[in-house]
Amino acid sequence: xxxxxxxxxxxxxxxxxxxxxxxxxxxxxxxxxxxxxxxxxxxxxxxxxxxxxxxxxxxxxxxxxxxxxxxxxxxxxxxxxxxxxxxxxxxxxxxxxxxxxxxxxxxxxxxxxxxxxxxxxxxxxxxxxxxxxxxxxxxxxxxxxxxxxxxxxxxxxxxxxxxxxxxxxxxxxxxxxxxxxxxxxxxxxxxxxxxxxxxxxxxxxxxxxxxxxxxxxxxxxxxxxxxxxxxxxxxxxxxxxxxxxxxxxxxxxxxxxxxxxxxxxxxxxxxxxxxxxxxxxxxxxxxxxxxxxxxxxxxxxxxxxxxxxxxxxxxxxxxxxxxxxxxxxxxxxxxx
Amino acid sequence: xxxxxxxxxxxxxxxxxxxxxxxxxxxxxxxxxxxxxxxxxxxxxxxxxxxxxxxxxxxxxxxxxxxxxxxxxxxxxxxxxxxxxxxxxxxxxxxxxxxxxxxxxxxxxxxxxxxxxxxxxxxxxxxxxxxxxxxxxxxxxxxxxxxxxxxxxxxxxxxxxxxxxxxxxxxxxxxxxxxxxxxxxxxxxxxxxxxxxxxxxxxxxxxxxxxxxxxxxxxxxxxxxxxxxxxxxxxxxxxxxxxxxxxxxxxxxxxxxxxxxxxxxxxxxxxxxxxxxxxxxxxxxxxxxxxxxxxxxxxxxxxxxxxxxxxxxxxxxxxxxxxxxxxxxxxxxxxx
Numbered sequence: 245x246x247x248x249x250x251x252x253x254x255x256x257x258x259x260x261x262x263x264x265x266x267x268x269x270x271x272x273x274x275x276x277x278x279x280x281x282x283x284x285x286x287x288x289x290x291x292x293x294x295x296x297x298x299x300x301x302x303x304x305x306x307x308x309x310x311x312x313x314x315x316x317x318x319x320x321x322x323x324x325x326x327x328x329x330x331x332x333x334x335x336x337x338x339x340x341x342x343x344x345x346x347x348x349x350x351x352x353x354x355x356x357x358x359x360x361x362x363x364x365x366x367x368x369x370x371x372x373x374x375x376x377x378x379x380x381x382x383x384x385x386x387x388x389x390x391x392x393x394x395x396x397x398x399x400x401x402x403x404x405x406x407x408x409x410x411x412x413x414x415x416x417x418x419x420x421x422x423x424x425x426x427x428x429x430x431x432x433x434x435x436x437x438x439x440x441x442x443x444x445x446x447x448x449x450x451x452x453x454x455x456x457x458x459x460x461x462x463x464x465x466x467x468x469x470x471x472x473x474x475x476x477x478x479x480x481x482x483x484x485x486x487x488x489x490x491x492x493x494x495x496x497x498x499x500x501x502x503x504x505x506x507x508x509x510x511x512x513x514x515x516x517x518x519x520x521x522x523x524x525x526x527x528x529x530x531x532x533x534x535x536x537x538x539x540x541x542x543x544x545x546x547x548x549x550x551x552x553x554x555x556x557x558x559x560x561x562x563x564x565x566x567x568x569x570x571x572x573x574x575x576x577x578x579x580x
Numbered sequence: 581x582x583x584x585x586x587x588x589x590x591x592x593x594x595x596x597x598x599x600x601x602x603x604x605x606x607x608x609x610x611x612x613x614x615x616x617x618x619x620x621x622x623x624x625x626x627x628x629x630x631x632x633x634x635x636x637x638x639x640x641x642x643x644x645x646x647x648x649x650x651x652x653x654x655x656x657x658x659x660x661x662x663x664x665x666x667x668x669x670x671x672x673x674x675x676x677x678x679x680x681x682x683x684x685x686x687x688x689x690x691x692x693x694x695x696x697x698x699x700x701x702x703x704x705x706x707x708x709x710x711x712x713x714x715x716x717x718x719x720x721x722x723x724x725x726x727x728x729x730x731x732x733x734x735x736x737x738x739x740x741x742x743x744x745x746x747x748x749x750x751x752x753x754x755x756x757x758x759x760x761x762x763x764x765x766x767x768x769x770x771x772x773x774x775x776x777x778x779x780x781x782x783x784x785x786x787x788x789x790x791x792x793x794x795x796x797x798x799x800x801x802x803x804x805x806x807x808x809x810x811x812x813x814x815x816x817x818x819x820x821x822x823x824x825x826x827x828x829x830x831x832x833x834x835x836x837x838x839x840x841x842x843x844x845x846x847x848x849x850x851x852x853x854x855x856x857x858x859x860x861x862x863x864x865x866x867x868x869x870x871x872x873x874x875x876x877x878x879x880x881x882x883x884x885x886x887x888x889x890x891x892x893x894x895x896x897x898x899x900x901x902x903x904x905x906x907x908x909x910x911x912x913x914x915x916x
Contacts, residue, residue, distance in 0.1 A: 442845035491853065522776075
């Protein structure tokens, strides 16, 4: 296993949810939440998934863990014992891999059971994965809480006694409890105040270094991604429109959507005040995505070709690794 | 230039009572809002930003009281002491909505779901202007059109659930702007929205400021928004304005340790992966059990003995004030 080998390979992953209407619950359409995504997650990297709400980033995150089953395509996990296609396994077969792939949820208020003590919430995964005695579990949970900078004694308290930042750290401790290799952080810092957000970000980075973790970091905040991630995938309407090195995304933006997204972010730096590109209208419905390039109705460069032809994700020449973008109008040389 | 001041708040203390306990939500807050300028109030959750807005609008919860201080509205008919008006009195009702309007954080809960958008705009016009029925209807359509809502003739009769998040927020701005208020108070107007929609709303607010000379008080927790929109900034912490001044001075040369810590704790887009972010240790104190003296002292890296006493507001420059014992050292440091 090389450090840069892909830990997960996604090939043409689609997640479509049926839309049922009427008394007889007839299926009248599909929400194309994730619509054909090819993506490699490399071992030891932080991969950022960004996009507006409704673009399918959370669904993709859950599809990576097979918490939501992909309706088409494959998710392949490669570990010490070779490659396994997670999409072909049933729930019992997935059990073994749940240990390696974990998730931290967005809302720290609803992701902990209020009726359980912190120990109760944190011991559950341990019990399922074979830590038999209670003493041992108490010891491990205590260590975990210390690893996320909380006091060992807090394990016997209830979630309502903790603040948002503390709860989010408990959520991280729970994801860590069975020593996963990959953690999907679904908007893990979005609900927190800025001063607390920085604490959690630093904690995540420390844990990554210590335990050699891989993160898939889902967020809508591009300034956080740029700081934290090695690579960034920009999503729009269920598709990846740009995928590249984090610094490259800012220095050499290729896709018009990424350009608009970057310009729309308020930057806390008076010297970097830029002209914002205001996109017209809202994100179209993923039930009836526009024909051709899904971004063309809001794109200021759109030409006739964009309305009919779906752009492929193409590989462009770049100083830093690969730079992929899905747009017809990029006049940069392609990589061989 | 005293005549362009739209609203003055002086030594405002608002206390909220629950279960025989008292939350000194605002503990002596002073600022002014000027015509055609944007004042941004920035701070973490629970610091009293929204209570400030509610005090001005006289929309405080029942078990709370303005204990001390003055809120003076400089209207066309001379100054009015808002804090001395009865909450439900005719005078306050005439000012609220017509002269001072407010945009709320969550457009879904602030709009009434059982009335059409048009009805809710026309309600304002009915009570505050002498327009007839058909004039009100056409004015409502004009307002929606100026907010960039497509097909306003049709949309005016639709209900809030048919609007998307960004359109709801624009409809709410339309309601707020219907009577051309002199002051617009926006309480985190874009927190629930995506960045691209946020950019649309900001563009709209800039236009209002330019075309109508509206004074805007914008409440936010995002330093990026401050850098983007503000003319003046007030940084709040636990019921006090700890630093206030023009945006250029406060963001470039902050003299309060909290402002500095806040600016250091956020990743800034475009600075890449090498930027250093510093978390603020600890968390905000319990508002019912506040520490003695400077509220930030427990989290402050520059704490000295004097911090057990609350510092007074001091003018660093005629338009720049701060509440810190050691401001002179920071000011000297900033001047270098």
